[in-house]
Amino acid sequence: DIQLTQSPSFLSASVGDRVTITCRASQGISSYLAWYQKKPGKAPKLLIYAASTLQSGVPSRFSGSGSGTEFTLTISSLQPEDFASYYCQQLNSYPYTFGQGTKLEIK
Amino acid sequence: EVQLVESGGGLVKPGGSLRLSCAASGLTFSNAWMTWVRQAPGKGLEWVGHIKIKADGGTTDYAAPVKGRFSISRDDSKNTLYLQMNSLKTEDTAVYYCSTLGYSSGWLYFDYWGRGTLVTVSS
Numbered sequence: 552d553i554q555l556t557q558s559p560s561f562l563s564a565s566v567g568d569r570v571t572i573t574c575r576a577s578q579g580i581s582s583y584l585a586w587y588q589k590k591p592g593k594a595p596k597l598l599i600y601a602a603s604t605l606q607s608g609v610p611s612r613f614s615g616s617g618s619g620t621e622f623t624l625t626i627s628s629l630q631p632e633d634f635a636s637y638y639c640q641q642l643n644s645y646p647y648t649f650g651q652g653t654k655l656e657i658k
Numbered sequence: 659e660v661q662l663v664e665s666g667g668g669l670v671k672p673g674g675s676l677r678l679s680c681a682a683s684g685l686t687f688s689n690a691w692m693t694w695v696r697q698a699p700g701k702g703l704e705w706v707g708h709i710k711i712k713a714d715g716g717t718t719d720y721a722a723p724v725k726g727r728f729s730i731s732r733d734d735s736k737n738t739l740y741l742q743m744n745s746l747k748t749e750d751t752a753v754y755y756c757s758t759l760g761y762s763s764g765w766l767y768f769d770y771w772g773r774g775t776l777v778t779v780s781s
Binding site: 552582583585587589592593594595596597600601604606638640642645646647648649650651652 | 693695697702703704705708719721722755757762763765766767768769771772773774
């Protein structure tokens with residue numbers, strides 16, 4: 552199975568900050584990587600697929616980059632509604648594994 | 659608007675069975691690959707399995723922890739996805755989400771999600 556390791560696991564930041572989350576794959580996955588936002592009690596929300604393609608309706612402050620084994624999710628200017636958990640997911644091969652998550656908290 | 663609504667969760671004893679449903683609307687369900695994902699309390703997201711559309715063989719794939727115990731099926735006439743869970747273990751306790759498996763230009767992603775249904779396995 553392909554393992555995904557996110558860093559950091561916890562991130563404390565302020566409104567307006569620029570933050571970056573990294574996702575590393577245990578083997579190459581081309582650009583078969585998606586990012587999701589998850590808030591307690593809510594459904595996960597797709598942010599980015601194909602490593603860098605912004606899902607329709609997602610604010611442009613979210614961006615993704617990378618290919619192969621290293622990927623990043625960047626939020627250019629944090630808004631209050633962005634404080635949540637974020638997960639990467641590989642869709643290169645079964646099982647479609649997720650990273651362990653990054654919890655973004657208000658400083 | 660696409661809506662996915664899960665139901666059927668509840669409290670079940672270890673070794674018991676439960677069937678979850680996911681009612682879909684706002685999409686051509688028969689053309690949608692469907693998946694189940696779960697999140698245990700305080701844990702991350704875990705892919706459970708998926709089912710392809712009939713035109714692609716209607717085949718299923720499962721994560722190792724549930725293979726042989728869980729079964730995914732679909733009724734396209736009712737726009738409903740199912741997850742039959744047998745031989746349940748305490749570690750199956752989680753919120754279970756259904757989602758659509760979308761694809762664009764060869765790229766895959768889980769685009770629409772339900773709000774989940776809680777399954778608690780406890781004696």
